[in-house]
Amino acid sequence: DTEVIQTPKHLVMGMTNKKSLKCEQHMGHRAMYWYKQKAKKPPELMFVYSYEKLSINESVPSRFSPECPNSSLLNLHLHALQPEDSALYLCASSHPPGGGPDTQYFGPGTRLTVL
Amino acid sequence: AQSVTQPDIHITVSEGASLELRCNYSYGATPYLFWYVQSPGQGLQLLLKYFSGDTLVQGIKGFEAEFKRSQSSFNLRKPSVHWSDAAEYFCAVAPNNAGNMLTFGGGTRLMVKP
Numbered sequence: 111d112t113e114v115i116q117t118p119k120h121l122v123m124g125m126t127n128k129k130s131l132k133c134e135q136h137m138g139h140r141a142m143y144w145y146k147q148k149a150k151k152p153p154e155l156m157f158v159y160s161y162e163k164l165s166i167n168e169s170v171p172s173r174f175s176p177e178c179p180n181s182s183l184l185n186l187h188l189h190a191l192q193p194e195d196s197a198l199y200l201c202a203s204s205h206p207p208g209g210g211p212d213t214q215y216f217g218p219g220t221r222l223t224v225l
Numbered sequence: 226a227q228s229v230t231q232p233d234i235h236i237t238v239s240e241g242a243s244l245e246l247r248c249n250y251s252y253g254a255t256p257y258l259f260w261y262v263q264s265p266g267q268g269l270q271l272l273l274k275y276f277s278g279d280t281l282v283q284g285i286k287g288f289e290a291e292f293k294r295s296q297s298s299f300n301l302r303k304p305s306v307h308w309s310d311a312a313e314y315f316c317a318v319a320p321n322n323a324g325n326m327l328t329f330g331g332g333t334r335l336m337v338k339p
Contacts (some may be wrong), residue, residue, distance in 0.1 A: 114268075152315055152329035153269070166326075200268055211257045211276040211319070214327060216269040 113137075114217035116201050122223045125191060131220045133184040133201030143214065144176060144185040145200040153200055159184060191224045198222075226253040229318050230328035238306050239338045240296070246301040246333050252263030256318040258299040260290055263313045272314075275299060286310070311337045 115134045123129050133142065141160045145153035158166035159178040173195075175187040184201055198221055202214040228251045238244050250256060257276050261269040273284025279288060280292040290301045316330040 116268075135321070150332075152332055152333075155327075158326075198266070202269075211321070213271060213274055215271065216261070217314040219266075221266065 114201055114203055115186055116199075116214050116217035116220050118220060119218070120221045120223075122225065123188065124225050125193070127191075128187070128189045130188065130219065131186040131199055131201075131222075133186075133203075133217060134182055135203040135215070135217075136182055137203060138181075139205055139214070139215075141183055141204045142178060143202040143204075144184070144186050145202065145216075147198040147219070149197075157186075161194035188222075191222075193224050196222055196224045227256060227318060227320060227328050228245075229316055229328050229330035231316055231333050233278055233333050234331070235334045235336065237336040237338060240308050241305050244303045244306045244310070245302075246314050246316075246335070248301065248330055250297050250298045250299065250316075250318045251255075252297075252318060252320065255292075255294060256320050257316040258292060259319070260284065260288070260299075261303050261315045261317060262286075263315065263332075265312075269315065272301070272303070306335075306337055308337045308339065311335055 117132045143158050144156040147153045155168050156170045157176045162178045173190045176184040198219045200219045201217045205212040205215045230249045232247050259274045260272040263269050272288050273282050275292045277280050283289050288303050292299050314333045317327045
């Protein structure tokens with residue numbers, strides 16, 4: 111099973127709201143990723159967790175706050191977002207670096223609209 | 226720094242026709258190579274990947290890709306396109322000393338004419 115589950119599928123929020131995106135995988139992967147994808151563009155890496163520790167933060171604004179409660183779950187907490195943050199947010203997982211070549215498996219994404 | 230180029234932003238083919246999507250990379254050593262497909266509003270689905278060995282790799286949905294080291298290319302092919310193949314296709318590379326940090330190409334939008 112190569113399934114990555116993301117909830118919710120769609121989210122509409124105001125600029126003063128606090129919300130969270132959730133990602134779950136049960137493939138035993140120990141690396142998990144958040145990407146942001148604007149329309150007609152490739153995904154852009156935001157964060158990487160390896161063994162539940164944040165290993166890469168691609169200079170993402172602090173209004174995005176990732177959390178990895180355990181090896182199967184990844185959250186992205188959102189607060190005080192801007193309309194330009196509206197995008198498709200993708201979660202992916204893989205075995206962590208150093209274990210040889212591996213593949214990232216992506217979830218279906220959460221379509222976020224910030225009003 | 227590594228980079229990936231997909232020269233064709235849009236491609237339109239007739240249903241039943243053959244397809245080739247181009248991908249060129251720039252990297253010091255042979256990276257790991259991937260093709261993903263994304264239907265509108267959906268996540269990315271892995272079509273195929275190349276790590277080493279046979280340079281012609283088979284993937285899902287009847288797709289194949291050929292790694293050509295001399296041309297730094299990893300082009301995706303399908304002998305007969307179906308209307309359901311209409312989607313966005315992304316080529317991606319990962320350095321062979323860091324496992325799985327992906328760099329994506331800009332994508333190619335495939336449209337299929339009936």
